[in-house]
Amino acid sequence: MQAKHHIIALAAAMLLPVGFIACSDDDFTESIFDTTEYYLDRSSYTFPLDTFIKVNFLEPYNLRYIYKMEDIGSDMQKNLVPATYEKSTELAVLAKYLWYDVYKKCVSDDFLKTYSPRIIHVIGSPAYNPSSGTETLGYAEGGLKVTLYNANNLDVENIDQMNEKFFKTMHHEFSHILAQNYTYPTSFQILSNGLYDAINWSTASDSVCAAHGFVSTYASSGASEDWVEVIANYIVKDYKTWEGLLNTASYDWEETVVDASEFDALVTKVNQGLANRDSIGYYMSVESYSSGKASQYNIERKLIQRDADDNPILSSDGEIVYLETDGIDGRAIIEQKLDMCKTYLADYFNADLDEIRDEVQRRQWVTDDNGDFVFDADGNYINALVSPADDNPSETLMETLLDQVNQYKALQP
Numbered sequence: 001m002q003a004k005h006h007i008i009a010l011a012a013a014m015l016l017p018v019g020f021i022a023c024s025d026d027d028f029t030e031s032i033f034d035t036t037e038y039y040l041d042r043s044s045y046t047f048p049l050d051t052f053i054k055v056n057f058l059e060p061y062n063l064r065y066i067y068k069m070e071d072i073g074s075d076m077q078k079n080l081v082p083a084t085y086e087k088s089t090e091l092a093v094l095a096k097y098l099w100y101d102v103y104k105k106c107v108s109d110d111f112l113k114t115y116s117p118r119i120i121h122v123i124g125s126p127a128y129n130p131s132s133g134t135e136t137l138g139y140a141e142g143g144l145k146v147t148l149y150n151a152n153n154l155d156v157e158n159i160d161q162m163n164e165k166f167f168k169t170m171h172h173e174f175s176h177i178l179a180q181n182y183t184y185p186t187s188f189q190i191l192s193n194g195l196y197d198a199i200n201w202s203t204a205s206d207s208v209c210a211a212h213g214f215v216s217t218y219a220s221s222g223a224s225e226d227w228v229e230v231i232a233n234y235i236v237k238d239y240k241t242w243e244g245l246l247n248t249a250s251y252d253w254e255e256t257v258v259d260a261s262e263f264d265a266l267v268t269k270v271n272q273g274l275a276n277r278d279s280i281g282y283y284m285s286v287e288s289y290s291s292g293k294a295s296q297y298n299i300e301r302k303l304i305q306r307d308a309d310d311n312p313i314l315s316s317d318g319e320i321v322y323l324e325t326d327g328i329d330g331r332a333i334i335e336q337k338l339d340m341c342k343t344y345l346a347d348y349f350n351a352d353l354d355e356i357r358d359e360v361q362r363r364q365w366v367t368d369d370n371g372d373f374v375f376d377a378d379g380n381y382i383n384a385l386v387s388p389a390d391d392n393p394s395e396t397l398m399e400t401l402l403d404q405v406n407q408y409k410a411l412q413p
Helices: 047-061 085-106 109-115 159-181 206-211 223-236 239-249 260-271 330-349 353-364 397-411
Strands: 005-010 064-066 119-122 127-129 134-141 145-148 253-259 282-290 293-302 392-396
Touching (some): 047 085, 047 109, 085 109, 085 119, 085 397, 134 159, 159 223, 159 353, 206 239, 206 253, 223 239, 223 330, 239 330, 260 282, 260 293, 330 353
Parallel strands (some): 064 119
Antiparallel strands (some): 127 134
């Protein structure tokens, strides 16, 4: 069974060779749209959202937020449905709060006016690619338009899923736009030269890719995707998750096929504290079935010293012996790539990537009066969007964000 992977696509017609530098002197102040003032029908059900979009996106940034799906701007090869009004509203206020307001605060309003896409097209359904078993999360066209899929499955109660399917996509596509104005350093792709795989990336293991110096499987598909994936993942991943990625990248990993029942029994021992997870590995997918039940699993595991029967060979102190065979320090490579991204954003856009990331994280997760993160009893971050708002404890933060749209209902007859 092939695992489903996510694609964040840049339009093929706009793929740029590494040495190409797009014109950075284009005048974005003059609208590419008909700027005639049109009357918004106050009796329309969508009037509140339409007004919010006009005030917060179109007027300040010349950005059209299109949620009433336009066939002419959609992939006609896919079976797509429009986004609902409710989910379009949620995504609009979150895009403002977690994307536009962040860059406005951490960089500048002029930065957004210059480099913001001019169209965000929201689609309700996922965009599946049956032939490859992948899902396209977003699509950028020429630095002007970003398409976001799967809006009807937006779930503000699940920050990790929301980031993976929407906000990582937004930062990913926005980083593509920036790279079309000032190309990233050619030395970046040298760090992973020979490791990119544009054909088979979707079947790659997350951990193996991390060990090779990639923050995601999609990052291993090519240098341009690698560049924007570093930026996007760094912004949206919480501090514990990012450190976990770097820790994973510190080891060599292998993929193998194991007996399903034996693996399940070993996992039970791990959960009981009777075995070490590093000697067992992590489930990826089912390799084969027998009588309707999984008989073999594909797993990924850290590369350790083993005997001919695949059992761990421990050190004289009874410790697992980790092996390093490929000569690649995945953690060091990811950190080098991140440093390049930080320098690039600072030099060309006067943008502090750490500041942007910190601002996003503190908008997503609950913090105390000192700005430190608050954790639940299990040591997990607490979702700020569904927690009481600081300035209005009678509402959740998400409810206060939606009030920015709902306030326009008072203008309706």
